[in-house]
Amino acid sequence: MKCKKCGCDTLIKNDDWYTCANCGAVIFDTEVRLGNQISPTKIVESIEQNALASLSETNSKENENTSEKPQKSKLREAIDFCLPMVIAVIIAIILKTFVFANAVVPTGSMLNTIQEQDRIIASRLAYINEEPERYDIVIFKYPDDEKQCFVKRIIGLPGETIEIINGVVYITQTNGETIQADDSFITNGKPNGDFGPYKVPEDSYFMMGDNRNSSWDSRYWDNKYVHKDKILGKVKFRYYPNFSKIQ
DSSP: OOOOOTOOOOEEEOOOOOOOOTOOOOOEEOEEEETTEEEEHHHHHHHHHHHHHHHHHHHHHHHHHHHHHHHHHHHHHHHHHHHHHHHHHHHHIIIIIIEEEEEEOOTTTTTTOOOOOOEEETTTTTTTTSOOOOOOOEEEEEETTTEEEEEEEEEEEEOOEEETTTTEEEETTTOOOOOEOOTTOOOOSOOOEEEEEOOTTTTTEEEOOOSSSGGOOOTOOOOOEEGGGGGGEEEEEEEESSEEOOO
């Protein structure tokens, strides 16, 4: 045992006390027990040790929490960064699936209304409450191969008879009246050829391209008619290479 004041190890014991031979400091014997009780000095030392241990444990937990906060912050930043993109993708999928259909026109079959390589948008909602009308331009699944989508103009309606004589389209309507189809949108040469007659089934449509002499349409298909369920939408706009309305 050493003197806590000067560090001298020469102590003179007197009952429960020690006197330092060097500086004369009086020190209570911490090893002495008072009956069944630990000496006051030991109690004080024990309290101090417990307090230091508790403080150390608290600091350790605070350090752990502090180290976790940056991790949580980084995770939150990643979520905040990705969330708008995820929402945008979901919205785009919903719009493409239920509202719009888009397509690239690979051929000149719809010249001059639609140019080759035009990007177009069709409305999937156009025929929810209305029936397709004659001269509507539509995107539909090609009847001979439904993996492909075509863009053509509706010429024959359900129940009508279509006959083409010398390139001129004649339509016998369901009331028995025969009319000549509008050809004002045909600007790429004079149509030619004889086809038909074709009787259009119920809920189906007869399709032709505006570039009549260079269009693979109902005249040439094995399955000549497009059922209403196969129409994906009514073409509304061209968005590339320039934006314009299509009629």
